[in-house]
Amino acid sequence: MPELPEVETVRRGLAPVMEGRVIARADVNRPDLRWPFPPRMAERLTGARVDRLRRRSKYILADLSTGETLLVHLGMSGRMLVSGDPLGRFVHDHPAPQKHDHVVLHMEGGARITFNDPRRFGAMDLMATDGAEGHKLLSVLGPEPLGNDFHEDHLVKAFRGKMTPVKAALLDQGIVAGLGNIYVCEALFRAGIHPGRRAGRIAAARVAELVPVIRQVLAEAIAAGGSSLRDFRQADGELGYFQHAFDVYGREDEACRRPGCDGTIRRIVQSGRSSFFCAQCQR
DNA sequence: ATGTGTTCCTGTCCGC
């Protein structure tokens, strides 16, 4: 689930309770998620100060005072719960442990961060901070969609000659890193491009238009997530998902929202995943 | 080299 905007929202929620603070204890309740945890993960986290929380694509990276970086991926169903936050920004009382609470970080000062992931498609790993970008999972990533390396030339070149549907091309993390099923659908809707169009057959000018559209869709979602963060004092402290209105995602059989369009949102399955679009205004 | 399908898990929802 969590796509780039949700992961960024989680990072922003975690930063005030983690950055500059020491991990007093780490409870690791099982040996693995999608992959085995690194050897002695709990010991390697204990006593480490979190110097900085970063995000790369859908990965959260915590640079530690030990010279190591903790990598966290939320997979499809991963959530972070913050409790006991002394800043009073999140719920103060620690909730009872829940099923699928796989890792719990106890911060000095009282805050607690619980990683809960029913489907266990999430991941955690530890690596040397120096050269972290060479990590197997990070080295294959394309440019950040909100960064300077993501520009019209890049996307046009990446699409050139590709016979794969544009939907799949935008989901390809090596072309642009951080988009998932929801925001690809939303971006294609705004750009007026049918998800089944072959990437290499779209005119360069239309591909170029996708760049600002993708940026805009993501920026709006991050802003929506940020506004949901402000209410965490009385909320349950859960980070990872927030209410956001989509134009096409999840709106099968509903009316197209484009002014002047009387089309209906359709759902098709592409490589096993749902694509939502308006056949009237996406070509 | 590309493109496509399978796979890892649990939970929820919908029709019968």
Add this chain to the structure above:
DNA sequence: TGCGGACAGGAACACA
């Protein structure tokens, strides 16, 4: 109320 099937925001991997 139970049961089966479809489906869910990811992405590595095996294959044609």
